[in-house]
Amino acid sequence: MIEVTSDVILENLFDGVYFVDKDRCITIWNKGAERITGFEKKEVIGRRCADNILRHIDADGRELCLSGCPLAATLADGSVREADVYLHHKQGHRLPVSVRISAVRNSAGEIIGGMEVFTDNLNSMRLMKELELLKLEAYLDSLTGIGNRRYADITLQTRILEQQNHNISFGLIFLDIDHFKIFNDTYGHKTGDDVLIMVGKTIAGLLRSTDIVARWGGEEFIILLPAINPTLLKSISQRVRLFIQRSYLMVGTTKLSVTASLGATLGIPGDTPESVTRRADSLMYVSKMSGRNRVTIG
Known part of the structure; x- marks a missing residue:
């Protein structure tokens, strides 16, 4: 019987998934994230998503990394958030994606990071x-x-x-x-x-x-x-x-x-x-x- 771990499942999800710590430093970046964004794991692990990587903007062109970042808000209050945003692809263009952000907690219930799941919104x-x-x-x-x-x-x-x-x-x-x-x-x-x-x-x-x-x-x-x-x-x-x-x-x-x-x-x-x-x-x-x-x- 082949044992499939949660790490294997996470790595091979079609959707993009990444984890950040309390300082919004990326610690996990799956293959789906690589496929959608063009950024390889080795390029992003240890960096912040605001470091000229994803740089989400909303439908009005506002830079969410500078103000109104849903991931930062979830790290602060633990609430689940969903949004339609435009991420920065490695090739430079803006790509429409739907994101869902949730807090990651330790055994004591303290927020230690956040997870974002995203999928491209192209028709x-x-x-x-x-x-x-x-x-x-x-x-x-x-x-x-x-x-x-x-x-x-x-x-x-x-x-x-x-x-x-x-x-x-x-x-x-x-x-x-x-x-x-x-x-x-x-x-x-x-x-x-x-x-x-x-x-x-x-x-x-x-x-x-x-x-x-x-x-x-x-x-x-x-x-x-x-x-x-x-x-x-x-x-x-x-x-x-x-x-x-x-x-x-x-x-x-x-x-x-x-x-x-x-x-x-x-x-x-x-x-x-x-x-x-x-x-x-x-x-x-x-x-x-x-x-x-x-x-x-x-």
């Missing part, structure tokens, strides 16, 4: 459907793993037909990473590529199941949002901008981040793919001229 069905389409190389951006310009063109044509024939609204966001050439020249093309991957994956993790993001070319991205209103368009645009700003890469001990300028618009009757894209692109340039790292809607 698996959406990803499977997209992969069925994007597995054809013609529609896949080989660097970032999101759709390419051809995929965006096809989807945009579909959105325009839906509006014309069924009166279904859509929004388009045109996004350009600020000062990307300077970043590339300073840190090299490999780091520049890593930033493009980070931005693409961060955006993908924020969108609804019906939305798509594609790399338009170079450091430009396009986001298509069906069945949307002006309020939601503004909200999603600002969240995308903020989450790009809150994402970062660690290159050695250097923390690298970028910002982006966005132009957002709703489709209008009579729009063609060229007209709506040109309008969003022009709005993006207004954001550039107004100081960058902002959204212009029109």
Whole structure:
């Protein structure tokens, strides 16, 4: 008879699990945590989760490690907490996860640490459907793993037909990473590529199941949002901008981040793919001229 210990079960759980002591120093990091975050056990054991590892932020982009950390609150009062947050993946992008935090007590009932269980919140069905389409190389951006310009063109044509024939609204966001050439020249093309991957994956993790993001070319991205209103368009645009700003890469001990300028618009009757894209692109340039790292809607 094979004996299976609790340590073996914990290590092989599909969900991510980690333990921290009273000082929030990580003492256990299972394979699920490695899979979801990209950080190996040897990289995190003995460090604090706030040390440029997970760095959870909430849906409004607030840094929970600086204020409002649910793990710290549970260590203080022993209450179980649940939350939907966005963790920092080793590749730099923000990943949506659901977390459950509970206190760990000794035999005397004293809190000696905390345990967090987390699972990624990506819509698996959406990803499977997209992969069925994007597995054809013609529609896949080989660097970032999101759709390419051809995929965006096809989807945009579909959105325009839906509006014309069924009166279904859509929004388009045109996004350009600020000062990307300077970043590339300073840190090299490999780091520049890593930033493009980070931005693409961060955006993908924020969108609804019906939305798509594609790399338009170079450091430009396009986001298509069906069945949307002006309020939601503004909200999603600002969240995308903020989450790009809150994402970062660690290159050695250097923390690298970028910002982006966005132009957002709703489709209008009579729009063609060229007209709506040109309008969003022009709005993006207004954001550039107004100081960058902002959204212009029109």
